[in-house]
Amino acid sequence: MIVAGFGFRAGAPLESLRAALRLAQRGHPSVTHLATVTDKLSGLSPLGQALDLPVLAISPEALSSVATPTRSIASLAAYASGSVAEASALCAAGRGARLLGPRHVSPDRRATCAIAEGHLP
Template structure:
């Protein structure tokens, strides 16, 4: 399973989310689903395939934004959302990328299914 976590500023345009997602998928392949936090469900729902989470506080992430850490208790909403949905044993395969306008981020986590 490959999950793209999406983070964004309130009211970020769909184009910014698409840009961030496209960048992440170009590096890590197409995602099977999207994930975000409840506070950003409206923006991600605009993409037509959103999955909201109760929270991502305390989930360790490879990259860290001090602003996001102060607001949400994790270094990257995109990375933490992707890891949370994938579950235990998941790994970030594409660290956080930022849309050209700077209003959205995306990251991809993957959990390999046992063979």
């Protein structure tokens, strides 16, 4: 399973999400699932529909238990996680998951995306 995890600002447009995914996806296998923190699920659902991919919701508690290679001050303040995108991807990909690279930021800086490979829990 290849999961694209997302973090994004409220009201981030679909194009911001697509741009972050394009940057993160370069050179990696095709994504099979999308994931984000529970309270951002409605913002990611349009991308899931557009790509015909399932969207997984990750609890804030689960995010805070995952170590991430990058650290965002905003993410730490809101979710006690260094990166919502990285932690979402790792949580959704399951036990033993690994990031295929650090998160990528959309050119407008409204969305981030990280790709993880793993197996469902």
